[in-house]
Amino acid sequence: MNSPDNFRIISPQSCLVGESPLWSAEQQCWYWVDIPARQIWTYHPASQHSRHWQCAEMVANLAFATGGGLIAGMESGIFHLTLEQDGQVTASKLAALPEAAPGIRFNDGRCDRQGRYWSGSMFMDMTAARAIGNLYRYTATDGLSAPFVQQLLTQNGLAWSPDGKTMYLSDSHPQRQLIWAFDYDTDTGIPHQQRLLVDMQSMPGRPDGAAVDTDGCYWICANDGAAVMRFTPKGKLDRIITLPMKKPAMCSFGGDKLDEMLITSINPAPDNGDDWNGHSILIRPGAQGIAETACSAFA
Structure with missing residues (x-):
């Protein structure tokens, strides 16, 4: 277990639920979201400038679109977003969330190595423990797929191996705390052979x-x-990096050499005076990441 000395807060304010960090090599900046605040944030390391855009509904995750703009999993569906210079967000719905209803939204999401967009739904009140979450894939040709994984409590942890042939998925609900791996067909975009990778019930967090x-x-x-x-x-488990915030939410590699990691976090008690909870921090984890593939699903 180790704790690097180079934690650096880059968010100008604490997020309620900071999520979906994303590095843009083209723009040389970081993106992330604050889900309940309905905000998208950016930070430019060179200028140390940050700003945010206000969305019409909660935005849970982001991916870059090959033609420009962003793909986002939100409350009512999947959208293509354009962040305007005047601070406005232009949103175009690509697909509706089939189970959309009050208290339900998309959660974690990203693209596979081929540029197909994936995201899962969840019931936001985790105390209700409603296993109604579904994992979907979206492409421009096929639209929104039938769910590939069902009965999720709190869908999370989407990622792909460097060659794209293994897909990872987690359920972060206290009743589950599981990480699965799937064999992934890179030609068809279909996961199969779901298997348990890690049971975190006995681990911290x-x-x-x-x-x-x-x-x-x-x-x-x-x-x-x-x-x-x-x-x-x-x-x-071969490495643990201890962090100054209790509730880290998502991590992403970035920077010029992809050797930096941005970690977002949750602030469960905004008025408790904590200096770290809810902030996004940069660290050097001693590893190099892989650039995120832009979404080719928007046409």
Whole structure:
């Protein structure tokens, strides 16, 4: 277990639920979201400038679109977003969330190595423990798929191996705390052979958002555990980095050499005066990541 000395807060304010960090090599900036605040944030390391855009509904995850703009999993569906210079967000719905209803939204999401967009739904009141979450795939040609995985409580942890042939998925609900691996057909975009990779019930924290490094190892935020953990492709825990915030939410590699990691977090008690909860921090984890593939699903 180790704790690097180079934690650096880059978010100008604490997020309620900071999620979906994403590095743009083209723009040389970081993106992330604050889900309940309905905000998208950016930070430019060169200028140390940050700003945000206000969305019409909660935005849970982001991916870049090949033609420009962003793909986002939100409350009512999947959208293509354009962040305007005047601070406005232009949103075009690509697909409706089939189970859309009050209290339900998309949660974790990203693209596979071929540019297909994936995201899962969840019931936001985790105390209700309603296993109604579904994992979907969206492409421009096929639209929204039938769910590939069903009965999820709190879908999280989507990531792909460097060669794209293994898909990872977690359920971060306290009643589950599981990470699965799937064989993934890169030609068809279909996962199969679901198997348990890690059971985190006996570990500190719950498996939240994730990223994969060039060694093929799976990094996951231990929500409630104040750590980010690295597991080998065999599911062996080989590294823990302790963090100054109790509820890290998602991690992502970025920077010029993809050797930096942005970690977002949750602030469960905004008025408690904590200096770290809810902030996004940059660290150097001692590993190199893989650039996220832009979404080719928007046409």
